[in-house]
Amino acid sequence: MVADLAIYTVVHQPRRLKLPAQPIPRGASIEDIVRCIFDERMNERYFRKVAQYCYYPATRLFLDLVRQGMQLSIGFSLSFLRQAEAWDPALLDLFRELVAEENVELIGVEPYHSFLFLLDLPMFVSRMQGMVDEIERIFGKRPVVTDTTEMCMSADLYDALDSAGFRGALMDGRPWVMGWRESTHLYRYSDEEPYPFPIEGKKTPAGTRGKRTQKLLPAKERESGPYLLTRHLELSDDVGYRFSNQGWSSYPLYADTYASWIANTWGDFLLLGWDFETFGEHHRVDSGIFDFMRALPGELARRGVTTRTPSALIERYKDPERVYHLPLPVFPTTWAGSGGMEFFLGNSAQQAIFQLMGHVYGLAKLTEHPDLLDLAIWLAQSDNLHLIQWFGRSGPEAEVSAYFTPNEWWSLGPNGVIHEQQQVYLNALHAMEPYLPPRLIRQARRKGPARPRRKREVEPELEMSYMARRA
Amino acid sequence: MIELDGAISPKNTLFVLLCFEGPDIYSTAGGLGTRVSELSEALATLGYTTHLIFIGDPTKPAIEHRVDGRLVLKRWSQWISKYYPNGVYDGEEQKLYDYNESVPYHIYEEIVRPALAEGKMPVIMGEDWHTAEVTCRTSDLLHWFGVRHKALVLWNLNSLMSLHRINWGRLNFVTTICTVSKYMKHRMWSYGVNPLVIPNGIPTRHLTPVDQNAVTRLQEIAHQGDPRRLFLFKIGRFDPDKRWMMAIEAAARLKYSGHPVTIFVRGGIEPHGREVLQHAYQLGLHIRDIEARRPNLEQCLDLVANAGPADIYNLRFFLPEEFVRTIYNAADATLANSGHEPFGLVALEVMAAEGIAVTGSTGEDYAISFENAIVTETDDPDEIVGYLLHLRRNPEEQERIRCAGRRTAEQFLWDQVIENLVGKLEFLARKQNISLA
Numbered sequence: 019m020v021a022d023l024a025i026y027t028v029v030h031q032p033r034r035l036k037l038p039a040q041p042i043p044r045g046a047s048i049e050d051i052v053r054c055i056f057d058e059r060m061n062e063r064y065f066r067k068v069a070q071y072c073y074y075p076a077t078r079l080f081l082d083l084v085r086q087g088m089q090l091s092i093g094f095s096l097s098f099l100r101q102a103e104a105w106d107p108a109l110l111d112l113f114r115e116l117v118a119e120e121n122v123e124l125i126g127v128e129p130y131h132s133f134l135f136l137l138d139l140p141m142f143v144s145r146m147q148g149m150v151d152e153i154e155r156i157f158g159k160r161p162v163v164t165d166t167t168e169m170c171m172s173a174d175l176y177d178a179l180d181s182a183g184f185r186g187a188l189m190d191g192r193p194w195v196m197g198w199r200e201s202t203h204l205y206r207y208s209d210e211e212p213y214p215f216p217i218e219g220k221k222t223p224a225g226t227r228g229k230r231t232q233k234l235l236p237a238k239e240r241e242s243g244p245y246l247l248t249r250h251l252e253l254s255d256d257v258g259y260r261f262s263n264q265g266w267s268s269y270p271l272y273a274d275t276y277a278s279w280i281a282n283t284w285g286d287f288l289l290l291g292w293d294f295e296t297f298g299e300h301h302r303v304d305s306g307i308f309d310f311m312r313a314l315p316g317e318l319a320r321r322g323v324t325t326r327t328p329s330a331l332i333e334r335y336k337d338p339e340r341v342y343h344l345p346l347p348v349f350p351t352t353w354a355g356s357g358g359m360e361f362f363l364g365n366s367a368q369q370a371i372f373q374l375m376g377h378v379y380g381l382a383k384l385t386e387h388p389d390l391l392d393l394a395i396w397l398a399q400s401d402n403l404h405l406i407q408w409f410g411r412s413g414p415e416a417e418v419s420a421y422f423t424p425n426e427w428w429s430l431g432p433n434g435v436i437h438e439q440q441q442v443y444l445n446a447l448h449a450m451e452p453y454l455p456p457r458l459i460r461q462a463r464r465k466g467p468a469r470p471r472r473k474r475e476v477e478p479e480l481e482m483s484y485m486a487r488r489a
Numbered sequence: 490m491i492e493l494d495g496a497i498s499p500k501n502t503l504f505v506l507l508c509f510e511g512p513d514i515y516s517t518a519g520g521l522g523t524r525v526s527e528l529s530e531a532l533a534t535l536g537y538t539t540h541l542i543f544i545g546d547p548t549k550p551a552i553e554h555r556v557d558g559r560l561v562l563k564r565w566s567q568w569i570s571k572y573y574p575n576g577v578y579d580g581e582e583q584k585l586y587d588y589n590e591s592v593p594y595h596i597y598e599e600i601v602r603p604a605l606a607e608g609k610m611p612v613i614m615g616e617d618w619h620t621a622e623v624t625c626r627t628s629d630l631l632h633w634f635g636v637r638h639k640a641l642v643l644w645n646l647n648s649l650m651s652l653h654r655i656n657w658g659r660l661n662f663v664t665t666i667c668t669v670s671k672y673m674k675h676r677m678w679s680y681g682v683n684p685l686v687i688p689n690g691i692p693t694r695h696l697t698p699v700d701q702n703a704v705t706r707l708q709e710i711a712h713q714g715d716p717r718r719l720f721l722f723k724i725g726r727f728d729p730d731k732r733w734m735m736a737i738e739a740a741a742r743l744k745y746s747g748h749p750v751t752i753f754v755r756g757g758i759e760p761h762g763r764e765v766l767q768h769a770y771q772l773g774l775h776i777r778d779i780e781a782r783r784p785n786l787e788q789c790l791d792l793v794a795n796a797g798p799a800d801i802y803n804l805r806f807f808l809p810e811e812f813v814r815t816i817y818n819a820a821d822a823t824l825a826n827s828g829h830e831p832f833g834l835v836a837l838e839v840m841a842a843e844g845i846a847v848t849g850s851t852g853e854d855y856a857i858s859f860e861n862a863i864v865t866e867t868d869d870p871d872e873i874v875g876y877l878l879h880l881r882r883n884p885e886e887q888e889r890i891r892c893a894g895r896r897t898a899e900q901f902l903w904d905q906v907i908e909n910l911v912g913k914l915e916f917l918a919r920k921q922n923i924s925l926a
Contacts, residue, residue, distance in 0.1 A: 040590070041583040043572035050568060 020202055022287035022326050022334065023280060023318060024247065025088075026188060027080075028165060029113070029294040030095040030131050031068065032401035034061050037427050038434070039441035042449040048389045051449045055393070055442055060424060065101045069109050072298035077112050079297065079308055084121040088315040089325040092117065092294070093125035093165050096149065097399070099156060110156075117157045123327035124157055125188065126150060126164030132398040133167060133362070133372070136350075137379050139178050145395070146182045163187065163328045167400050168362075169249065169291065169353035171195075173346040176207045180243045186332050188291065191248035192357035195347060201248035202285020204335040205344035208243025245332045246344055249291040249353060253279060258292045259418075262305035273310050277317035286340065287331050291353060354404065355415045362403040365410050367436045371403055374443035378450070385453040397446060402439065409436055497911045497918065499536030501925045503609045504529075505600055507592065507623060508616035509577055509584070511543030512562065515570070516577045519726070520689075520834050521647050525616055527692050531903030533560035538609075540600055542592055544584050547571040565592065585619060593627040597634060605639055610923055612914060614667075615644040618651040621660050628663035641917050643667050646677065646684065647831050657682055665917055669832040670852035685913055688854065689832040690906035691898060695841040699818040700811075703786060707819040710794045711751040719743060719877060721752040722816045723824040724808075724835060727762035732849065734768060736824040737801075738870035739877075741772035744800060748878065753793075753816060755804045766803065774800040781806040786815065817844035821887075822877060826865050827851065836862060837901055840894030845880070845887060847873060855901060859886065861893035 036057035043050060084090050094113070102110040117124055128134070128142075129149040135142040146164065154160045163186035166175060171189035179187050191201025199205075256276065260266045268275070280288060293300060301307040315325065326334070335341065355361025363372055375398045382394035407419030409432065427435045451457065506529050510522035517523070529541040533556035545551075545564020553562040566584045573580030596613065604611045615624035624644045631637040644660060645667040646652075657680045660666065666684040668674055674684050711720035721740065725731045733756070740750045756762045769776055777799035779792050789812040793802055817823055817839045824847045825836040833853040836846035840855075846862045858864035863876045880887050899905075918925060 038586075040586045043569050043580055043583045045572055050572075 020280060020283045020285050020288045021323060022331060023323050024091060024287065024289045024326055024328050024331055026091045026093070026125060026165070026249070026289060026291045026328065027294045027296070028093040028095070028125070028127060028291070029073070029098050030127070031061070031065055031098045031101050032131065032399055032405075033097050033101075033396055034064070034424055035402065035439060035442045036060075037424075037442070038430060038438040039445055042445045045452050046449055048387070048393070048453075051446065052393060054449075055397070055446055060426060061101060062105050064424070065105055068295060068299050069106055071303070072295050073109055074112065075303070075308065076294060076297035077109075077116055079311060081112075081116050081119070083312070083315055084116070084119045086315065087121065087325075089121045089123075089327050089330070090116075091123040091125050091163070091327050093127040093161075094153070095127050095131040096129035096152060097131050114157055117159060121327075123163070123329055124153060124159040124161045125328065126153065126161035126184065128165075128167040130395050130398070131167050131400055132395050133170075133375065133400050133403070134379075134395055134398050135166065135170070135175055135178060136372075137376055137398060138383075139174060143178045143182045146179065146184075163247075163332070164244075168404075170350040170359075171246070171346060171352075172350035173207065173348050175350060176244065176246075176346050180208060183237070183240070184244050185240060186245040186247060186328055188247050188249065188289065188328065190291070190351055190353040190357060191251050191289075192351045193251075194357060195351045196248065196344070199342065199344065200285045201250050202283060202288050204286065204332065204341045205246040205248065206243050206341055207246065207344055207346045209343075210242055241336070242341070245336065245341065247289045247328050247331060248344075249289045250283070251353075251357075253283070253288065254290045254292060254353075257290070257307075257310075258296050258300070261296075261307060261310070262301045270306065271310065273313035273317045276310075277314060277321050277323065280318065281321035281323050286335055287326070289328070289331075355407070355418075361407055361415065362400060364407070367406050367409040367439075368403045370440060371406065371443065374440060374447070375402075378443055378446050381447055381450050381454075384455075385450055386455060387453050390450050390453055393446070393450075397443065406436060406439065408432075497610075497914050497925060499538070501609055502537060502914075503600070503604045503611050504532050504537050504539040505596055505611060505613045506539065506541045506616065507543075507614065507620040507627075508541065509544050509588075509619040510616075511541055511545060511564075511577075513543075513546040513549060513564070515546035516543050518577055520832075521617060522577075523834065524647065524689055527690065527903055528907075529560055529562075530556060531690070531692070531907055533557075535904065535907060542595070544570060544577045544588070563595075581619075585622075588619070589623045589626060592623050593630045596627050597630050597636075601631060601636060601640060602634075605636060608926055610918065610925060611640040613640060613642045615664070617645070617647050618655055620644065621655045625656070625659050625663050632663075638921055639923060641665070641914055641921065641923075643917075645669070645687070646673060647689075649676065649829070649831070652680065655680075667913075670854045672852040672854070673831050686854075687910050687913060688901060688906055689834055689837070690901050690903035691834070691837055691841055693902055693904075695814070695838055696895070696899065696902070699814050699842055700786075703790065703815045704819040706790055707793075707815055710790065711753075711819065713751060713798050715749060718749045718751055719822075719881070720820045721750060721822055721824055721877075722754075722820040723752065724755040724813065725757075725825070725827070727756040727759035727765060729761060730827055730829045732826050732828045732868055733761070733765040735826060735868050735870050735873065737765060737769045737772065737774070739824075739873035740800065741769070741774055742870055742874050743877065744774065746874070748881075750800060751802070752800065753802045753804055753820075755808055766801075769801055776801040776803055778803045778805050783807055784812075785809060786811045814838075814842040817842035820844060821880070822847045822863065824873065825849070825853075826873065828868060837898055841898035843891045843895050845890055846894065847876065855897050859890065861890060861897045863890070 034057050040054040042054045080090055116122060126149055129145055150160055164184045165188045169188060169190045261271055263269055297307055350359055351357050363369055378397050379394040382390040404419060405423045408416040430438055506525055508525040510516050510518060510525060512526035529539050532539040538559050540561045540563060542563045542565050544566050547567040547570035549564055551564050551567060566587045569580055569583045569587055601611045613627060628637060628642045631640055642664045644664040647669055661682045666682050667687050668677060668684040669689050671686055674686050677684050712718045723736050740752050743750045766776060777796050779796050779802055781792050822845045823839045825833060826847050827849040829851050830849055831852045833848055836848045836853055839846040848856045848862050848864050850864050850866050856862040856864050865872045
C-alpha cells in the first residue's frame with residue numbers, strides 16, 4: 019500500500035487576449051502592438067479577484083501546513099509571476115515565504131504556459147533552462163523537477179527535458195498511456211541499457227559545447243534520464259474537479275475518507291496534482307475545501323502516509339530495480355480533459371487558432387526580433403485553446419472550458435468569440451510584417467518617415483480660420 | 490410630485506462633449522469640428538466647466554486648458570494618431586476602438602466622480618455615430634457604479650453617415666437622442682427613435698459688420714465691367730448631396746438666357762469636383778483656376794482682380810474667413826442648395842453676413858423662402874434661375890431678405906442655442922428627478 023504522498027500544485031494566470039480584437043495601427047511599435055493584443059485591465063481584474071479568494075487564503079493555509087511538517091511541491095508559471103510582480107508584490111512575497119520553507123519543493127513549469135514545444139522543440143529546451151534561472155532569481159531556489167504546460171508529456175517532450183537537464187518530470191497517469199501500469203511507481207522513458215554498437219553523436223567543436231545554454235544538471239552528473247512521477251488521475255480529480263459537485267456519489271468528501279482512499283491504494287507512492295486555484299477559486303470557501311485541506315495531513319499521518327516532495331520520492335525510489343520503463347507516446351498526454359491533445363486541438367476553432375499560433379511564431383522568427391518572438395510565444399499560450407474547447411461541444415469538459423472563458427467575452431456570442439480571437443492573431447501577424455528584415459531595409463532606403471506627411475493646405479497657426487474648420 | 494428647486498447653471502452643471510472632431514486642424518474634417526469647437530467654447534465662455542474629448546493632434550499637448558481653464562481639451566488616442574498623420578479619420582477603426590475602450594473609464598474616474606463629489610450634475614453629450622458606442626458604454630459604466638441617475642447622457646446626430654453601425658435600441662435606452670433639425674428628427678424616426686431637436690449655432694463674430702469697401706471692390710471685380718452680371722458663390726465639399734451640378738447648370742442657363750454670371754466656387758479634394766468642372770466646361774462656361782498660398786483679404790481681392798475674365802473662378806486656395814464673409818455679403822446669392830443638409834451652417838453664416846442664401850429644403854429649419862432666404866424645393870436648375878431673376882427684378886426684396894436673414898442669424902448665436910439646450914436639460918433633469926442646488 020502507498021506509504022508516501024507528494025502533493026503538487028501549480029499557480030497560473032493566463033495573459034488574456036483583448037476581445038473584440040483591437041485593430042493595430044499601421045507600423046506600430048512593438049509596445050503598441052502588445053498593448054493592442056492583451057487585455058491587461060481584464061487580467062488585473064481577474065488576478066485581484068483570484069488573489070482575494072484563493073491566493074492569499076490558500077497560501078496562508080499551506081504555509082501553516084508546511085510549518086507543521088507537511089511537504090508540498092509547487093510550480094509557478096512566469097505568466098502568473100509577472101502579474102504578481104506588477105499588481106501585487108505583497109502576494110509574491112507571501113509565496114516567497116512559502117517557497118522558502120524547507121518542506122516545499124519548487125517545480126519548474128513552462129514559463130508562459132504555452133504550447134511552444136509543439137512549434138519549436140529546441141526553443142522550448144532553451145526557454146525551460148531560462149525559466150530555471152528566472153525562478154531562481156525570484157525565489158532563490160532552483161527547480162530540478164519540472165512540469166510542462168497542462169502536464170503535457172510525450173516522447174519528444176521527455177527528450178527535450180532530458181536535454182535541458184532536469185532530474186525529474188511530472189506527467190498525468192492517464193490509462194491510455196499507462197496501460198497496465200499503476201501510476202504509483204517511479205518511471206523513466208530513457209533507455210539506459212548499453213547498445214550493441216556504439217553510436218557516434220554529432221561532433222561539437224572543442225570549446226563550444228554548452229556555450230549557448232547552460233544545462234541544469236550536466237548529463238554526466240545524472241544517473242538517468244528524467245524520472246517520471248505520474249499523477250494519480252482519480253484521486254487528484256476527486257479534489258480538483260469533484261469536490262464541490264453535489265451530484266457526485268461521494269459528496270461531501272471529508273479528509274478522513276480521502277486519506278483512507280490514499281492509504282488503501284496499491285503502489286509505492288502517490289502523486290496528487292491540482293491547480294492552486296482549486297482552493298477558493300474552483301471550489302469556493304463555503305465548499306469546505308480549506309477545512310478539508312487543513313485536516314488532510316493529520317488524517318494521512320494517522321493512516322501512516324507521509325507527505326514528501328518529488329525530489330525526495332526520486333531519492334527514495336531511484337534504485338534501478340524500483341524504477342520502471344514507461345513507453346511514452348508521440349502524441350502528448352495532458353492532465354486536461356480526457357487526457358489527450360484533443361482537449362486543445364479537438365475542434366475546428368482550436369485547430370485554426372493553433373495554425374495561427376504557428377504562422378505568428380514563424381513570422382516572428384523571420385523578423386529575428388527577440389521581442390516579437392517573445393510576443394509570439396505569449397500568443398502560443400495554451401489557455402487560448404483551452405478557453406474555446408467548448409466550441410461546438412457540450413458536456414462536463416465543455417463546461418470546464420466555458421468556466422475559464424472570461425465572462426466579458428460572452429457578450430460577443432460564441433461565434434463572435436471565435437472570430438475575434440482569430441482576428442487577434444491576424445492582427446498580430448500583419449503588425450509583425452513591417453519588422454521583416456527585407457522590409458526594414460527597403461524602408462531605410464526610402465530615408466525618412468514611413469510615409470511622407472501629406473502637404474497641408476492650411477498652416478497650424480490658422481486653425482481657427484474658416485477653411486481650417488471646413489477643410 | 491417631482492421637486493426641482495434650482496435651474497441649470499455653471500455652479501451645478503458640468504459638460505462633457507464626446508466627438509471625433511475638434512478644434513485642431515488635425516481634428517477637423519467638416520461642420521462637426523466647427524460645431525463642437527464652438528459649442529464647447531461657448532459653454533465655457535458662459536461659465537460651464539466643459540471637457541471636450543476628441544481625436545487630437547498627436548503633436549499637441551494631451552490636455553490643454555482654455556477660457557480661463559473652464560474649457561478642457563483632451564486629445565484622445567494620440568498614441569494611435571502618431572501613426573496616422575492624415576487627420577482625424579485616418580486610422581479611423583483603430584481610433585474608434587481605443588476611444589470606445591478608454592474614454593468611459595476616464596469619464597467616470599476623472600470627471601463624473603469628482604463632479605458628483607462637488608455636487609455638480611454631469612451632462613455627457615456624444616456627437617455622431619463614432620460616439621454612439623462610447624456613449625452607451627459610459628452610461629453602462631455609470632450605471633455599474635450606481636451614479637447613472639445623477640448624470641444626463643445625450644447623444645446628438647449631425648449627419649447620416651454610418652447609421653447602420655449604431656445599435657439604436659441600446660442607444661435609445663441609455664441616452665436621450667438629439668439632432669439638429671426637424672428634417673433629421675423625421676429621418677431618424679425610421680430607426681425607431683424620436684430625437685429632441687437642438688439646433689446648431691454660430692459664434693457672435695459672424696455678426697461683425699463686413700467691410701463695405703471690400704464688398705464694393707469685390708462686386709466691381711465680379712461684375713467684370715458689366716453691372717448686370719450676376720455674382721454667385723458656392724462653397725462646400727464636392728459631394729453630390731451639395732447639388733453642385735444643379736448650381737453649374739443654373740449658371741449656364743442664366744448665361745445663355747442673356748444674364749451673364751460670375752460664380753466663385755470653393756470645393757474640396759473630393760473626386761466629384763472633377764465631374765463638376767468637366768460638366769461646366771462642356772456647358773461652355775469659362776473656368777479660371779486661382780491658386781495662392783495663405784493670402785489675406787486684400788491679396789484675395791487682388792488675385793481675382795488679376796485673374797482675367799471668366800464665368801467660373803475656381804478658388805483653389807485657403808479662404809480666410811474675412812474673405813468668405815465679404816463674398817457672402819457681396820454676392821447676389823450664395824448657392825447652399827444642398828439636396829440633403831442636416832442643418833446647413835453655411836446658409837446661416839451667409840445670413841449673418843447679410844447675404845442671400847439659396848438653400849435646399851431639408852435641415853434648414855431657419856430658412857423661410859423669400860422671407861430670410863431663398864429655398865429651393867427641387868433639383869431643377871430652372872428653380873434657381875427663376876428665383877434669381879425674380880430677385881433681380883425686385884431689388885427691394887433683396888434688401889428685405891438680407892435684413893431678415895441677419896435677424897434670423899442673431900437667433901442662432903451659440904448663447905441662444907445653449908439657452909434652448911439648457912431648457913431641454915432642465916426638462917431631462919426633472920424627468921430623472923435630479924435635484925439641482
